Amino acid sequence: MCVICEFNQAKAEGFANNLLEIYNHGALSLMISIGHRTGLFDTMQSMKAASSEEIAGASGLNERYVREWLNTMTVGGIIEIDEKSECYSLPAEHAAFLTRSNPADNMAVFAQYIPELAQVEDNIIDCFKNGGGVKYEEYHRFHEVMAEDSGQSVLSSLIQSILPLVPGIIQKLEQGIDVLDVGCGSGKALNLMAETFPNSSFTGYDLCAEPIEVANREAMEKGLTNISFEQFDLTHAKAARSFDFITAFDAIHDQAHPDKVLRFIHDSLSTHGTFLMQDIDASENVRNNMEHPLGPLLYTVSTMHCMTVSLAQGGMGLGTMWGTEKAQRMLKEAGFRKVIENRLEHDPQNCYFVVYN
Ligand SMILES: C[S@@+](CC[C@H](N)C(=O)[O-])C[C@H]1O[C@@H](n2cnc3c(N)ncnc32)[C@H](O)[C@@H]1O
Numbered sequence: 172m173c174v175i176c177e178f179n180q181a182k183a184e185g186f187a188n189n190l191l192e193i194y195n196h197g198a199l200s201l202m203i204s205i206g207h208r209t210g211l212f213d214t215m216q217s218m219k220a221a222s223s224e225e226i227a228g229a230s231g232l233n234e235r236y237v238r239e240w241l242n243t244m245t246v247g248g249i250i251e252i253d254e255k256s257e258c259y260s261l262p263a264e265h266a267a268f269l270t271r272s273n274p275a276d277n278m279a280v281f282a283q284y285i286p287e288l289a290q291v292e293d294n295i296i297d298c299f300k301n302g303g304g305v306k307y308e309e310y311h312r313f314h315e316v317m318a319e320d321s322g323q324s325v326l327s328s329l330i331q332s333i334l335p336l337v338p339g340i341i342q343k344l345e346q347g348i349d350v351l352d353v354g355c356g357s358g359k360a361l362n363l364m365a366e367t368f369p370n371s372s373f374t375g376y377d378l379c380a381e382p383i384e385v386a387n388r389e390a391m392e393k394g395l396t397n398i399s400f401e402q403f404d405l406t407h408a409k410a411a412r413s414f415d416f417i418t419a420f421d422a423i424h425d426q427a428h429p430d431k432v433l434r435f436i437h438d439s440l441s442t443h444g445t446f447l448m449q450d451i452d453a454s455e456n457v458r459n460n461m462e463h464p465l466g467p468l469l470y471t472v473s474t475m476h477c478m479t480v481s482l483a484q485g486g487m488g489l490g491t492m493w494g495t496e497k498a499q500r501m502l503k504e505a506g507f508r509k510v511i512e513n514r515l516e517h518d519p520q521n522c523y524f525v526v527y528n
Contacts, residue, residue: 195247197285198243199243199247199249200282200285201282201285201286202240202243202244202247203249203269203279203282204279204282204283204285204286205240206240206244206269206279207269207277207279207280207282207283208283209230209232210230211226211230211232211237211240212261212266212269212270212279213270213271213272214226214229214230215250215259215260215261215266216261216263216266216269216270216272218260219260220253220256220258220259220260221258221259221260222257222258222259223237223238223241223259226241226259241259244259245259249261249265249269250265274322274323274326274327275323275327275328275517277323280316280319280320280323281320283312283316283319284316284468284472287310287311287312287313287316288471288472288475288476290310290311291305291309291310291475291479292475294309295474295475295479298479298482302482303482303483304478304479304480304481304482304483304484304486304488305475305476305479305480305483306480306483306484307378307379307480307483310476313476314356314357314379314381314382314385315357317356317357317382318356318357318359318382318385321356321357321359321360321420321421322359324517324518324520324521325359325360325420325449326359326360326363327517328515328517328518329360329363329364330363330367332515332517333447333449333515333523334364334447336447336513336515336523336525337416337445337447337525340416340445340447343415343416344364344367344368344370344371344416345368345370346370347368347370347371347372348371348372348415348416349371349372349374349412349413349414349415349416349441350364350371350372350373350374350414350415350416350417350418351373351374351375351376351414351416351417351418351439352373352374352375352376352417352418352419352420353376353405353417353418353419353422353423353432353436354376354377354378354405354419354420354421354422354423354425354426355375355376355377355382355383355386355400355420355422356377356382356386356420356422357382357385357386357389358375358377358382358383358385358386358387358389358390358398358400359386359389360418360420361373361375361386361398361400361418362386362389362390362393362395362398365390365395365397365398366393366395369397370397371397372397372398373397373398373399374398374399374400374401374414375398375399375400375401376400376401376403376405376408377400377401377402377403378402378403378404378405379402380402383400383401383402386400387400405426405431405432405435406426406427406428406431406432406484406486407431408431408432408435409435409438410435410438410439411439412439413439413440413441413444414439414440414441414444415440415441415443415444415445416444416445416446416447417436417439417440417444417445417446417447418446418447418448418449419436419446419447419448419449419450420449421449421450421451421521423448423450423498424450424451424477424489424490424491424493425476425477425478425480425481425489425491426481426486426489427481427484427485427486427487428486428487429487429489429493429501430487430501430504430505433501433502433504433505433507434505434506436505437505437506437507437528438506440528442528444528445525445526445527446507446524446525446526446527447523447524447525447526448498448502448523448524448526449521449522449523449524450493450498450521450522450524451469451491451492451493451520451521451522452495452514452519452520452521452522453466453469453491453492453493453494453495454492454494454495454496455492455493455494455495455496455497456494456496457492460492464519465519465520469491469492469520470491470492472491473490473491473492474490476491477489477490477491478490478491495512495522498522498524499512502524502526506528507526507527507528508527508528509526509527510524510525510526510527511524511525511526512524513525
C-alpha cells in the first residue's frame with residue numbers, strides 16, 4: 172500500500188533549524204581545536220578579563236587572528252565579553268573542561284579529531300566511489316592526537332581504577348610478571364605501567380613506526396629498562412611467547428583482522444593469564460544507539476578512521492561501533508572462556524572487558 176504523507180511544515184522548519192545548529196557546532200569544534208593547539212585557553216585561564224591585544228600579546232600570537240577567534244568563542248558561548256570594557260574572559264567553569272591544568276577533564280583534546288578527520292575527506296569520498304580504505308600514513312596528526320587522548324582518558328585512571336578491574340593484578344604486577352600491550356600506539360599506558368611496576372617486564376606491539384618511535388623516546392627519557400616496543404603487524408601474528416597479562420586500549424576494533432588478533436592474544440596468554448580489553452561501549456544494532464551520547468561522533472570516527480584503516484589493510488572493516496554483543500561473540504570464538512564487562516564513570520565511551528582463557 173502506498174501512503175502519501177502530508178508535508179509537515181513545522182517539522183521541516185524544525186529540521187532546518189537543527190541543521191543550522193549542527194553547522195554552528197561543527198565550526199565551533201574547529202575553533203576549539205585551534206584554541207587548544209595554540210594554548211589560547213590555557214593563557215586565558217591565567218588572565219583577568221583582557222583585550223584582544225593583551226591576550227594576543229600574552230599568547231605570542233597574531234592579534235587579528237586572535238580577535239576573530241575570540242569573537243567566534245564569544246558568540247559560541249565559550250568565552251564571555253564585558254559589555255562596557257569589551258574585554259574577554261574564560262569563565263572558570265569552562266576552563267575546567269578546556270585547559271591542560273585539568274588533564275583528566277580537558278575535553279578540548281577531543282575537538283582535534285574533527286579537523287583531523289576532515290583532512291582525509293577527499294580520500295574517503297574516493298573510497299565511497301571505489302571501495303578500499305585510507306592508510307594510517309595519510310593522516311597528518313592521528314598518532315599525536317591519539318596519544319594526547321589516551322594520555323588523558325587512560326593515564327589519568329590507569330593505576331587507580333582501570334587495572335584494579337582485574338582481580339589481583341596490582342599485586343602480581345608488583346611481584347613481577349610479563350605484560351604485552353597490543354596496538355600500543357605511542358606507548359603512554361605501557362610506559363606508565365613499566366615505571367610504576369619495576370619488577371615486571373613490558374612489551375608493546377604496533378603497526379606504525381611513528382608512535383613506536385615516540386614510545387621508545389619516552390621510555391628512554393624515563394630511563395626505563397623493563398620495557399621494549401616493536402613495530403609489528405599483528406595481522407598474521409602467531410603466538411611465540413607467553414604473557415601473564417595482555418592489554419588492548421582502544422586497539423581491537425580497528426585492526427585489519429580483529430578475529431585473528433583475538434586468537435593470537437588467546438594463544439599468547441599463560442594458563443592463568445588475563446586479557447584486559449578497553450573498547451567502545453555501544454551496540455552492534457544502530458537502533459540501540461539512538462540515545463548514545465557520542466553516537467554521531469563515533470559513527471563518523473568509524474567511517475573516516477577506524478573502519479577505513481582496517482579496509483586499507485585488506486581487513487574486515489569492523490568499525491568503531493562493532494558493539495559489545497559482537498565483541499562478546501568474537502572473544503568466545505577466539506577461545507576465551509569467561510568475559511566480564513565493566514564500566515567506569517570517568518569514561519562513558521568505553522567498556523572494559525576482563526577476559527579469561
Ligand atoms: C586507536 S589506536 C590506539 C593506540 C593506543 N592503544 C592508545 O590507546 O593510544 C589503534 C592502534 O592500533 C594499531 N594497529 C592497527 N592495525 C594494526 C596491526 N595490523 N598490527 C599492529 N597494530 C595495529 C594502530 O597503529 C594504532 O596505534
